[in-house]
Amino acid sequence: MIPSKSLDVDLELQRPGSPRLEVRCSISLGKTYLLGVCGPSGSGKTSFLRMLAGLLSPDRGSIVMGDSVWFDRDTGIDFPTERRAISYLPQNVCLFPHMTIRENLLFAAESARPEKKRRFFAFSAGAGLYGKSPDGYAEELARLSTLFGIEDLMDKKVGKISGGQARKVALARMFLKPCSLYLLDEPLTGIDPAARQSLTGVILGILEQTGVPAIWVTHSPDEVACVANEMAEFSISESEDRAGWLQRTPAARDKFFETG
Amino acid sequence: MDHSALYVTVSLSLLTATILTVSSLPFAWWIVFSGSRWVTLGEAFLTLTLVLPPAVLGYLLLVVFSPDNPFGGFFAKVLGHPLPFSFEGLLVASLLYSLPFAVQPVAQAFRQIPESTLEMARLLGAGRLKTFFRIVVPLSFSGLWTGWILGFAHTVGEFGVVMMVGGNIPGSTRTLSLKAYDDLLSMNNKSAWESIGYLLLFSFLALTALNLIRRKETPRDSIEVTRR
Numbered sequence: 001m002i003p004s005k006s007l008d009v010d011l012e013l014q015r016p017g018s019p020r021l022e023v024r025c026s027i028s029l030g031k032t033y034l035l036g037v038c039g040p041s042g043s044g045k046t047s048f049l050r051m052l053a054g055l056l057s058p059d060r061g062s063i064v065m066g067d068s069v070w071f072d073r074d075t076g077i078d079f080p081t082e083r084r085a086i087s088y089l090p091q092n093v094c095l096f097p098h099m100t101i102r103e104n105l106l107f108a109a110e111s112a113r114p115e116k117k118r119r120f121f122a123f124s125a126g127a128g129l130y131g132k133s134p135d136g137y138a139e140e141l142a143r144l145s146t147l148f149g150i151e152d153l154m155d156k157k158v159g160k161i162s163g164g165q166a167r168k169v170a171l172a173r174m175f176l177k178p179c180s181l182y183l184l185d186e187p188l189t190g191i192d193p194a195a196r197q198s199l200t201g202v203i204l205g206i207l208e209q210t211g212v213p214a215i216w217v218t219h220s221p222d223e224v225a226c227v228a229n230e231m232a233e234f235s236i237s238e239s240e241d242r243a244g245w246l247q248r249t250p251a252a253r254d255k256f257f258e259t260g
Numbered sequence: 261m262d263h264s265a266l267y268v269t270v271s272l273s274l275l276t277a278t279i280l281t282v283s284s285l286p287f288a289w290w291i292v293f294s295g296s297r298w299v300t301l302g303e304a305f306l307t308l309t310l311v312l313p314p315a316v317l318g319y320l321l322l323v324v325f326s327p328d329n330p331f332g333g334f335f336a337k338v339l340g341h342p343l344p345f346s347f348e349g350l351l352v353a354s355l356l357y358s359l360p361f362a363v364q365p366v367a368q369a370f371r372q373i374p375e376s377t378l379e380m381a382r383l384l385g386a387g388r389l390k391t392f393f394r395i396v397v398p399l400s401f402s403g404l405w406t407g408w409i410l411g412f413a414h415t416v417g418e419f420g421v422v423m424m425v426g427g428n429i430p431g432s433t434r435t436l437s438l439k440a441y442d443d444l445l446s447m448n449n450k451s452a453w454e455s456i457g458y459l460l461l462f463s464f465l466a467l468t469a470l471n472l473i474r475r476k477e478t479p480r481d482s483i484e485v486t487r488r
């Protein structure tokens with residue numbers, strides 16, 4: 001049997017004023033896989049995502065993505081965020097205020113460019129050059145903007161759209177960035193309850209189609225539990241001064257899913 | 261009517277402001293984003309000419325510009341003439357004199373960009389250069405313009421430094437402010453008022469431009485989107 005590539009995480013982080021955070025898990029890559037994450041505030045869910053994204057450095061441990069080591073405290077490896085093949089949608093949406101919606105989306109799509117070309121475009125300051133979608137992003141952009149219902153917003157400036165619309169734009173942007181792992185931090189915040197289900201369906205459809213694994217943090221586990229392959233329950237242990245999530249051993253998990 | 265003083269002042273100020281604004285980009289980037297421990301020292305150097313009396317600065321520059329000094333000697337060789345009492349000497353002096361006025365607004369603008377915005381750029385695969393030119397600089401345009409206008413206006417109003425370093429030579433180092441001074445001393449009021457008129461005009465234009473920038477800046481609703 002060829003061992004499938006996986007994301008192996010073994011992290012420890014001491015946060016000032018909070019219990020020590022520990023996370024250990026293993027996620028198979030290259031096939032659709034949704035890990036739902038829930039747990040009380042302060043249990044380290046967002047810190048976990050930030051460590052995977054490279055925005056936060058663990059005190060100890062390692063993150064191994066398939067064949068490449070993204071982080072290893074022992075050998076001193078720490079891939080910068082921009083080199084990690086992740087696409088992260090944080091809780092605060094953060095669209096670039098000086099750009100239109102289209103330009104925001106194109107910014108994400110550009111990371112698909114080969115390295116050399118990217119250098120050149122780094123110097124093209126200002127958005128003027130990206131009025132027309134270069135290199136066939138137009139198709140992808142159109143597809144995703146229709147899926148999320150934001151086609152009418154494309155030429156609007158970021159300041160002119162509502163919170164819910166901004167979140168949909170951020171979702172579309174997230175899926176425009178090519179990557180090996182999606183990280184969603186409460187993606188449906190600010191979306192009205194009626195639209196939540198359809199949006200969940202859209203996201204799942206895209207995940208299914210791209211076959212890229214995703215980690216979905218949510219405060220409402222029911223939203224995700226029925227569609228996730230696995231649920232991670234982050235917890236805080238006051239007595240042991242520990243927080244985090246330790247996954248069942250891979251062997252047990254595979255067995256679980258065979259019957260499930 | 262001899263307009264050489266006007267020409268000297270305007271060309272000196274335009275050059276100073278433009279050179280400073282362009283160089284403020286790497287300088288302000290270094291101060292705000294590099295995290296180097298030399299930053300405090302760098303900022304102190306930056307604000308030095310803010311507090312140094314112009315006459316002292318002028319004197320120090322004369323010493324450094326002298327052809328016997330390595331710095332002054334180098335320039336004398338390159339230019340073919342010594343720095344003191346030349347337009348090039350005035351330019352170098354103005355660059356140092358107006359440096360804090362041009363760089364500080366830029367650094368301030370860089371500092372105001374939310375950390376989350378910069379993180380987002382990195383999350384979307386942008387390296388440092390791309391983040392700087394596509395995100396940081398466009399979001400700091402008002403700071404860059406403010407720096408340029410302040411650099412320009414401050415250079416227009418220079419007096420002590422240009423007097424000492426320039427030598428007040430009509431046609432090459434005699435600025436409007438020096439001409440006004442000369443005219444007042446020689447009781448040539450009509451001519452003095454002309455120079456003063458230009459100086460007032462520049463000040464007024466600068467202040468108006470700064471106010472326009474401030475006015476355009478206040479609807480900061482767009483930045484609030486990031487807080488959702």
